[in-house]
Amino acid sequence: MTTLCTTTGLGVRYRHAGAAALSGVCLAIDAGERLxxxxxxGSGKSTFARALAGLLPAGAAVDGTVAWPALGHPPRPGRDLGFVFQDPGASLNPVLTVGEQVAEGAQRHLGLDWKRAFERAESLLARVRLPEPARLLRAFPHQLSGGQRQRVAIAAAIAAKPSVLIADEVTSALDQAVQAEIVALLDELVREEAMTLIFITHDMALASGLADRIAVFDRGELVELGPARRIVTAPESAAARLLLAAHIDLGTPSLVTGGGA
Ligand SMILES: Nc1ncnc2c1ncn2[C@@H]1O[C@H](COP(=O)(O)OP(=O)(O)OP(=O)(O)O)[C@@H](O)[C@H]1O
Structure with missing residues (x-):
């Protein structure tokens, strides 16, 4: 198994913040895994993802190291690494068409001319299972539902064929049926495009259905790491037990359905 990324003693403190948002995180991510x-x-999940991607705000102080041995250089956002956020309304530009936003990454990073970039955008919209992709190229984000906008954001994130996809709470703003569809789409895309997936969530059910391994964060520290199935059936940390109990309290369906472990 090739190591994609390693963090050693990774810590982050935001400017003007009291406590560190992240401290002492040592974690190795394998190429092709779903983590x-x-x-x-507030446990530091997004901070960890932003630190991996090199997308921390100016003024954040970083300790420790992040290395990308398989790439040999820091990941170029949009090219080596795609990022999808919780709120597609915030990540999509309201005054640009869907086509322009999806084509942009392909044009900029793959060196395609605009005609080819739009062709790629159309095929990506079909790829994320949006209906009538040719018509959708000319639509604006506000004309779409939340689930459709999230599909567009995923299409834009993978437009330049990144090898890593970071999905940060991408289903939190969606209702449960749409959540399941988006998770199924991510599952299919990372399998077929052989991407590494880093999936951030507070929901143990979603994590266990999709991931090979789960990393549990609590108050800025990595408190448990292991195969998804083991964490769900025999959690060792208080934080994992709490997240599991929250799931059981909600009476939601079976936790271990997919995942690799
Ligand atoms: N830009 C920022 N400036 C100052 N503090 C921040 C900033 N972003 C996050 N924090 C703080 O860092 C800590 C970790 O936040 P982070 O967003 O990483 O947690 P999280 O686990 O992703 O939380 P959530 O699930 O609520 O999004 C929190 O205490 C948060 O308030």
């Missing part, structure tokens, strides 16, 4: 980053609100 869920799970934890309660």
């Amino acid at each position: 869920a980053i799970i934890g309660g609100s």
Whole structure:
């Protein structure tokens, strides 16, 4: 198994913040794996993802190291690494058409001319299972539902064929049926495009259905790491037990359905 990314003693402190948002995180991510980053609100999940991607805000102080041995250089956002956020309304530009936003990554990073980039955008919209992709190229984000906008954001994130996809709470703003569709889409895309998936969530059910391994964060620290099935059936940390109990309280369906482990 090739190591894609390694963090050693990774810590982050935001400017003007009291406590560190992240401290001492040592984690190796394998190329091609699906890793869920799970934890309660404020546990440092997004900070970890942003630190991996080199997308921390200016003024954040970083300790430790992030290395990408398989790439040999820091990942170029949009090219080596695609990022999808919780709120597609925020990640999509309201005044650009869907086609322009999806084509942009292909044009910029793959060196396609605009005609070819739009052809690629159309095929990507079909790829993320949006109906009538040719018509959709000319639509604006506000003309789409939340689930459709998230599909567009995923298409834009993978437009330049990145080898890593970071999905940060991508289903949190969607209702449960749409959540399941988006998870199924990510599952299919990472399998077929052989991408590494880093899936951030506070939902143990979503994590266990999709991931090979789960990393549990609590108050800025990595408190547990292991195969998804083991974490769900025999959690060792109090944080994992709490997240599991939250799931059981909600009475939602079976936790271990997919995942590789
Ligand atoms: N730009 C920022 N400036 C200052 N503090 C921040 C900033 N972003 C995050 N924090 C703080 O860092 C800590 C970790 O936040 P982070 O967003 O990484 O957690 P999270 O686990 O992703 O939470 P959530 O699930 O609520 O999104 C929190 O205490 C948060 O308030």
